[in-house]
Amino acid sequence: MKQNSVRLALLFLTTGLVILFLINISVGSVSIPLMEVIKALFTNTGTNADILWQFRLPKAITCVLAGSALATGGLLMQTLFRNPMAGPDVLGLTSGSSLFVATLLMAGRYGSSIGNLVQNPWSVAFAASLGGAMVFIIIISIARYVRDNTSLLIVGLMISAATSSIVSVLQFTSQADDLQTFMIWMLGSVGSTNWYELTVLGIVISIGFVISISLIKSLNGILLGESYALNLAINIRRTRILIVITTGMMVGVVTAFCGPIAFVGLAVPHLVRLLLPTSNHKTLLPAVMLGGAMLLLICDVIAQLPGRTQVLPLNAITSLIGAPVVIWMVIKAKRISV
Amino acid sequence: MSDSATIALQTTNLEVGYKKNNQNHVLFEPLSLALNQGELVCFMGSNGIGKTTLIKTLAGIQPPIAGKVTRNYSTAIVLTDKISGSLMTVRDLVTYGRYPHLNWWLKLNDEDRQLIENAIRKVHLESIADKQLSQLSDGQLQMAMIAKALAQDANILLLDEPTAHLDLNNRVEIMNLLRLLARETNKTILVATHELDLALQTADKIWLATQDKKIVTGIPEDLVLDGTFDTVFQLKGFDLKTGKISHAPYRKTLVQVEGSGPEYLWTKNALERNGYELEADAPTIIRILTLSDKINWELTHNNINTKFNSLAELLRALRN
Incomplete structure (x- = not known):
C-alpha cells in the first residue's frame, strides 16, 4: 500500500473514532445534545455533567479500551497461528479468563482474605489474565500437532466448552446472589466500570499496546514462517512468549471488567483488512486498535436503544455483527487469509 | 574458477x-x-x-x-x-x-x-x-x-x-x-x-x-x-551420455541424413523417435535443403527423389 493512502485511512479511522465517541456519550436513556455534551465536559456542573462524568465517560472509555484490546488480541492470535479463524473468544481465551474470575468470585465466600482479593480490581485482572494466558499456552501446544484452520478451531471450541462446563459446575454449587452477579457479567457490559477499575484497565491495556507495537517487525516475520524468520534474525521464541503474555493480559483484563465479549477480536482484523488491504503490522496494528474501539462504541450505541430506558446485553449485539462476518469469511474462505 | x-x-x-x-x-x-x-x-x-x-x-x-x-x-x-x-x-x-x-x-x-x-x-x-x-x-x-x-x-x-x-x-x-x-x-x-x-x-x-x-x-x-x-x-x-531419451530402432530401414545445425538435430530426433536407425552410407538418403528461411526435405529412395515441406509428410512417405 502506498504511504499516503495508509495515512489517509488511519486519519479516517481516527476521525471516525472521535465522532463515534461523541455520539456514544450523547445517547442513552437521556439524550444529551452534542453541544451540551461539550459544554458539560468543560464546565463540570449540572445534571448532564454528572451523567457524563459518572456514567457515560467511563462507559465510552471502557468501550474504546476494551474494543481495541480485544481487536489487537485477535490480530496477534491470527498472525501467530497464521490462521484467519483465530481470535480470543473462538479459541477459548475468554472462557479461560471467565473460569478464573468465576473461581475467584465463588472462592471469595469461603475466606475473608480471598474476599478482600475479590474487591481488588488488580487481583481480578490478574486472575483473568492468568486464565487467558493459560488457555493460550494449551492452544499453542496443541497447534503444533494440528496444522489446518478448521482443526484448530474445533480444538478451541472444545477448550471453550470444557472451561465453560467447569464454570457451570461452580455456578451449580454457588449461592443465588453470586449466581446472578455472574450471569449478568457473562452477558457482557461496559457500563459497570468505575474510575478505579478504568485505571487498572487503562494501565494493563497500555502495557499490552506498547509490547504489541514493539513486536511489529517480529509479527511481520511470523507471516513468512519460522525458517524464514530465523534467517532474517527474528527471535520467534521470544515473540511467541510475548504474544501469549500480551494477549492473555489484554483479553483477561477486559474479560474481568466487561465480561466475555464475543466476536470483536475475530471480526475487526478482517473488517480492517477490507479497508486497508495490507499484511504489514505497522499499518494493521494501529488500524485494528482504532477499528476495535469503533466497533465496540457502535455496538454500545445500539445496545443503549437510544431514547429508551432498557439496555440490551452487549454480547447480543457483538454477536449479531460478528456472526455474519464469520459466515461471510467461511464462504469466501479461499480468499481470506492473515 | x-x-x-x-x-x-x-x-x-x-x-x-x-x-x-x-x-x-x-x-x-x-x-x-x-x-x-x-x-x-x-x-x-x-x-x-x-x-x-x-x-x-x-x-x-x-x-x-x-x-x-x-x-x-x-x-x-x-x-x-x-x-x-x-x-x-x-x-x-x-x-x-x-x-x-x-x-x-x-x-x-x-x-x-x-x-x-x-x-x-x-x-x-x-x-x-x-x-x-x-x-x-x-x-x-x-x-x-x-x-x-x-x-x-x-x-x-x-x-x-x-x-x-x-x-x-x-x-x-x-x-x-x-x-x-x-x-x-x-x-x-x-x-x-x-x-x-x-x-x-x-x-x-x-x-x-x-x-x-x-x-x-x-x-x-x-x-x-x-x-x-x-x-x-x-x-x-x-x-545421460547423449543427454537424450534412448530409442531402440524397431524399423529395418537404415537412413542417412545430410544437413547441419538444428535442422539436422531435429530431423535426427524425428527419425530416431520413429524407430529408424541412422547410418552414414545407407541407401535411403534424406537431404535437408534450407532456402531463404524455408526448410525442405529431399528423400532419395530407389533412385527416386521426392520433396517434402514438413517432417510429418516425410515420415508418412518413409513408412509406405
Whole structure:
C-alpha cells in the first residue's frame, strides 16, 4: 500500500473514532445534545455533567479500551497461528479468563482474605489474565500437532466448552446472589466500570499496546514462517512468549471488567483488512486498535436503544455483527487469509 | 574458477538430521564439504533423502546433530515453505530482505530502498512490484522469493527446489538467473533441484546424495562419464551420455541424413523417435535443403527423389 493512502485511512479511522465517541456519550436513556455534551465536559456542573462524568465517560472509555484490546488480541492470535479463524473468544481465551474470575468470585465466600482479593480490581485482572494466558499456552501446544484452520478451531471450541462446563459446575454449587452477579457479567457490559477499575484497565491495556507495537517487525516475520524468520534474525521464541503474555493480559483484563465479549477480536482484523488491504503490522496494528474501539462504541450505541430506558446485553449485539462476518469469511474462505 | 578460490561455506564432520523419541536420526555420513565463492552448485538426490534438512542446517536455522558449519559470509535462503499474508505485495516481500538491518519501526534508508528496487529489477518484476502475492503465478512468486533473498545482500544463497512445480520456461529462467548471479556478483549459490538436464548444463559443480548416505561432489561432466549419476538415479530409458531419451530402432530401414545445425538435430530426433536407425552410407538418403528461411526435405529412395515441406509428410512417405 502506498504511504499516503495508509495515512489517509488511519486519519479516517481516527476521525471516525472521535465522532463515534461523541455520539456514544450523547445517547442513552437521556439524550444529551452534542453541544451540551461539550459544554458539560468543560464546565463540570449540572445534571448532564454528572451523567457524563459518572456514567457515560467511563462507559465510552471502557468501550474504546476494551474494543481495541480485544481487536489487537485477535490480530496477534491470527498472525501467530497464521490462521484467519483465530481470535480470543473462538479459541477459548475468554472462557479461560471467565473460569478464573468465576473461581475467584465463588472462592471469595469461603475466606475473608480471598474476599478482600475479590474487591481488588488488580487481583481480578490478574486472575483473568492468568486464565487467558493459560488457555493460550494449551492452544499453542496443541497447534503444533494440528496444522489446518478448521482443526484448530474445533480444538478451541472444545477448550471453550470444557472451561465453560467447569464454570457451570461452580455456578451449580454457588449461592443465588453470586449466581446472578455472574450471569449478568457473562452477558457482557461496559457500563459497570468505575474510575478505579478504568485505571487498572487503562494501565494493563497500555502495557499490552506498547509490547504489541514493539513486536511489529517480529509479527511481520511470523507471516513468512519460522525458517524464514530465523534467517532474517527474528527471535520467534521470544515473540511467541510475548504474544501469549500480551494477549492473555489484554483479553483477561477486559474479560474481568466487561465480561466475555464475543466476536470483536475475530471480526475487526478482517473488517480492517477490507479497508486497508495490507499484511504489514505497522499499518494493521494501529488500524485494528482504532477499528476495535469503533466497533465496540457502535455496538454500545445500539445496545443503549437510544431514547429508551432498557439496555440490551452487549454480547447480543457483538454477536449479531460478528456472526455474519464469520459466515461471510467461511464462504469466501479461499480468499481470506492473515 | 581459479584454484585460489576462497571458501564461502564449509562443513566439518557435519551430521544433520532430526530428533524423534529422544533418538537422533542422522541423514548422511559425517559431511566435510565446501562451497567456493562465485560457484553455482546443484544439489541433487532422490526425494526425502534429506536435501531440505541439510540446506536448513547449512543456513543455520536448524542445529546440526554433530560437527559444524563455518559460514564466512551472511546467508540468504529460498525454501519451499508456504508463506502467509496474501495481501502482501511483491515489494513488501522483497522488503523483508532488509529486516536484519532494520530497527523495530522498520525504517528504511536510501540504501535499503536502493537494494530493494535493484533486487526487484534483477528478477524482472518491476511491472508487478505492487501486485499482491495471491495474484502472482507460481513462477512470479518464486522470482519474488529470490528477490527477497537478493535484497538481503548476502554472499551465500541457499535455495531449496526453487524450480519445483514450474514450467520449463520458468525453470530455465531461474537457473539462468542463478548462473548469472554467481558469475556477475560472485555469489555462492547452492540449489537443491531435481532438474537433471538443467543442472548438467548450468552447474559449476554437483553435490549428489547417494543411497549409501554419502554426498559425492564433482563437476557435472565427470559425474556423468564415471557413471555416478547412473547408479544414483538408475535412469530408465534416459541416456545421460547423449543427454537424450534412448530409442531402440524397431524399423529395418537404415537412413542417412545430410544437413547441419538444428535442422539436422531435429530431423535426427524425428527419425530416431520413429524407430529408424541412422547410418552414414545407407541407401535411403534424406537431404535437408534450407532456402531463404524455408526448410525442405529431399528423400532419395530407389533412385527416386521426392520433396517434402514438413517432417510429418516425410515420415508418412518413409513408412509406405
